[in-house]
Amino acid sequence: MAEDKLIAIQVGAVSFVDEGIDRVLTEVQARAGVNALFLATPTWTRGTGGRAVPGHPIPDHGVQAYDHDYIGGNYAVTHPEFYGGTDIPPVPKNPEHPDFDLLGDVIGEAKKRGMASYAWMEESSYIQAVRDIPNMPKSMEVDVHQIPSSRPCFNNPDYRNWHLGIVEDYVKSYDLDGLAWCSERPGPLNACLAGPISSAGLTCFCRHCRAIARDRGIDADRAIRGYTELLEWNTKLQSGVRHADGAFSSFWRILLRFPEVLAWQNLWTESQRRLYRDIYGVAKASNRNLEVGWHVFHDISFSPFYRADQDYAELGKLSDFIKVVAYNNCAGPRFHHWVHSIGTTLFADVAIDQVYGFLQGLLNYDEAPLEELPQVGFSSDYVRRETERAQxxxxxxxxxxxxxxxxxxxxxxxxxxxxxxxxxxSVPGMRTGTALNTDTSTGDDLTRSTPEAVKQAVLAAFGGGADGVVLSRKYSEMFLDNLSGAGAALDELGLR
Known part of the structure; x- marks a missing residue:
């Protein structure tokens, strides 16, 4: 039944300000059968906030100009009483639309149309505007040289309580139906494998993380030595130096000598998951009927190592839902870059086509030839497979x-x-061209969304057993005919 399936769309404040609440809700409901809104706040990233990314197409609705001064922040009203457990002040109001309350102004209008509203919360850990918040720099991760990096640490009490304050503020102050939280970070070992890296990406060894490690019997100093050797391994490979035993064997030898490397990656992952657990607990304690879940970013489609980290079985224990990133069109150029990037590290001694074939086998894919991916993207069958795997x-x-x-x-x-x-x-420690979700492809023939491609992706998601879909990344970059492709899929399935 249609009422059993969530048809959500991610949308930011700028769309409502530019086009009007009524017009946006009318368009997304009529064209795509949307029955839920993922309202982007707080956010500081171009992935969820602002208009179209400069240099990329402006869609056929909204203001026909880029917002070059976009900064981001809180698009709702801040209630300071919820932030008492941290030295970091309440999340600052965005400077672009300070008089617009995304949650307060939209939720009521959405409910009149039978549409649910979720707070779509983006951690934005790698953005300078987050570090500009007073006292935030004191919560930064610490690298292998004991130098503060530029992302906050999950185990820092001020940072944890700051996020929990935002959650409690939103859930108690607004009539929300759900909350979706996004944290796009790979952890130190995954970052080291993904391409060129500096010490700033090998974190965190702050006193809070060290204390947790000590309680678990993990030797932090040996973990630092192991990651320092991995940094040297990575740096030599990027400079063209090859180990006599090969890149993979030399990497494996470091793991054998320093098992603390794996233990520290696992500690990092579990620290992220503990924050998820606490967000879930605070949200549910504030409103037990709220639906709470997580966005799992695109690396889970590319890296078998990150896939092992992000165990759906474990995540599911503290989730009402998981938003699985199955972006098939942009997956082509992104995976093309990712394969070439890991081909400079772990698989530096292997022909790139062999690397691609090996990874396809590990990930259970059957996609186009590697060098065609930027032009054709991934197939809709990828969406079905990832949905089935998650289910x-x-x-x-x-x-x-x-x-x-x-x-x-x-x-x-x-x-x-x-x-x-x-x-x-950008992502600390990851050098130019190796940041998350990187796409370095060029040319006039790159893959583009079409109404039919969107339709097939939605059909594939439900064919894989999806409980709903989230139309992504943001309404302000979607062309209306392509959005209608989602509605065409629902019509074919009898879901509207």
């Missing part, structure tokens, strides 16, 4: 909502790169 892994009762790619930007543009540089929207 087979989670505990009974945890819902799977695949994210559906509608006009997510593809290809490198100088304007987008300049915008990222201006905003410091």
């Amino acid at each position: 087979a892994s989670v505990p009974a009762g945890t819902k799977i909502y695949p994210g559906i790619d509608i006009d997510i930007p593809v290809g490198f543009t100088p304007a987008a790169a300049a915008d990222r540089a201006k905003r410091f929207e």
Whole structure:
């Protein structure tokens, strides 16, 4: 039945300000059968906030101009009483639309149309605007040289309580139906394998993380030695130096000598998961009927190592739903880059086509030839496979909502790169061209969303057993005909 399936769309404040609440709700409901809104707040990233990314197409609705001064922040009203457990002040109001209350102004209008509202919360850990918040720099992760990095530590009490304050504020102050939280971080070992890296990406060894390690019997100093050797291994490979025994064997030898490397990656992953657990607990204690879940970012589709980290069975124990990123169109160029990048580290001694074939086997894919991926993307069958895999892994009762790619930007543009540089929207320690979700493809023939491709992706998601879908990344970059492709799929399935 249609009422059993969530048809959500991610949408930011700028769309309602530019186009009006009524018009946006009318368009998304009529074209795509949307019955739920993922309202992006707080956010500081271009992935969920602002208009179209500079240098990429502006869609056929909204203001026909880029918002070059976009910064981000809280798009709701802050209630200071919820932030007493941290030295970090309440999340600052965004400077773009300070008089617009995304949650307060939209939720009521959505309910009149039978639409649910979720707070779509983006950690934005790698953005300079987050570090500009007073006292936030004191919560930064610490690298292998004991130098503070530029992402907050999950185990820092001030940072944890700050996020829990935002959750309690939103849930108690607004009539929300759900909450979706997004944290796009790979952890130190995954970062080291993904391409060129510096010491700033090998974290965290702060006193809070060391205390947890000590309680678990993990030797932090040996973990630091192991990661320092991995940094040297990575650096030599990037400079063209090859170990006599090969890149993979030399990597494996470091793990054998320093098993603390794996233990520290696991500690990092579990620290992230503990924050999920606490967010879930605070949200449910504030409103037990709230649906709470997580966005699992695109690396789970590319890296078998990150896939092992992000165990759906474990995540499902503290989730009402998981939003699985299954962005098939942009997956092509992104995976093309990822394969070439890991081909400079762990698989540096293997021909790149062999690396691609090996990874396809590990990930259970059957996609186009590697060098065609930027032009054709991934197939809709990838969406079905990822949905089925998630459904087979989670505990009974945890819902799977695949994210559906509608006009997510593809290809490198100088304007987008300049915008990222201006905003410091990059991942600490990961050098240029190796940041998360990187796409360095160029050309006029890159893959693009179409109404039919969107339709097939939605059909594939439900064919894989999805409990709903989340139309992604943000309405402000979607072309209306492509959005209608989602509605066409629902019509074919009899879901509206």
